[in-house]
Amino acid sequence: MTSHDTHFYKLVYYRSDATSYPFVWWPKSLPICSTCGRILVEDVKRIELRIYRTGRHGFVEALLNDEFWPIFRDDVVRLWLDCGFTGFFTRPVHIVGWAKKRRPIPDQLPAYHALFVTGRARDTRAAVVGRCEGCGLERSDVVARDGMRVDTASWNGSDFLSMSGTKRLDVCTRRVAEATLRAGYRQIAFVRAEQWRTWDERASLAEEQQYYITQAEDL
Numbered sequence: 001m002t003s004h005d006t007h008f009y010k011l012v013y014y015r016s017d018a019t020s021y022p023f024v025w026w027p028k029s030l031p032i033c034s035t036c037g038r039i040l041v042e043d044v045k046r047i048e049l050r051i052y053r054t055g056r057h058g059f060v061e062a063l064l065n066d067e068f069w070p071i072f073r074d075d076v077v078r079l080w081l082d083c084g085f086t087g088f089f090t091r092p093v094h095i096v097g098w099a100k101k102r103r104p105i106p107d108q109l110p111a112y113h114a115l116f117v118t119g120r121a122r123d124t125r126a127a128v129v130g131r132c133e134g135c136g137l138e139r140s141d142v143v144a145r146d147g148m149r150v151d152t153a154s155w156n157g158s159d160f161l162s163m164s165g166t167k168r169l170d171v172c173t174r175r176v177a178e179a180t181l182r183a184g185y186r187q188i189a190f191v192r193a194e195q196w197r198t199w200d201e202r203a204s205l206a207e208e209q210q211y212y213i214t215q216a217e218d219l
């Protein structure tokens, strides 16, 4: 398969230095699987987050957070729903204050939603080694680097996919990448799934950015 046959992309939440974006904190105590110790973000009943910093870019498309959970602004989620994309549901995010300061939250804060991915696929290289008896998560011995290779035989056809089985967003389809880039968003980028983190671990942001696709024509 050549790179032009790629159908899956990793969504990159920001194109510049991470510290130049707003960053929010989840509560200190989150539900945890008593068997495997995994944080069960999907079990959080009401998502109340606190602002750690605002950053010079302002409240852009994705909201960075200390769980690295996919959180997107209302207009982005609306676009994806209007396009009929599948494999996810969302829950509203409530910004309830600051993490370390006592001051009012900024005026006209946009609405954000946490994304929970229901679409599933496996990596072609993953061997399933067991299942957590507590939370049911399938454990596999897939490598963390050297790209993500979607085993299309295990793909349920969804546009948003978790390959870890944790409801985290791992990859999305080309049509998600295309619609999002065509909408003109300036901070989200996409990387071909099989190229994800194939760069050196010590790569600079500039080197990493060479993998970012920011125009629909380049998908």
Ligand SMILES: [Zn+2]
Residues within 6 Å of the ligand: 033, 034, 035, 036, 037, 038, 132, 133, 134, 135, 136, 137
């Ligand atoms: Zn578990």
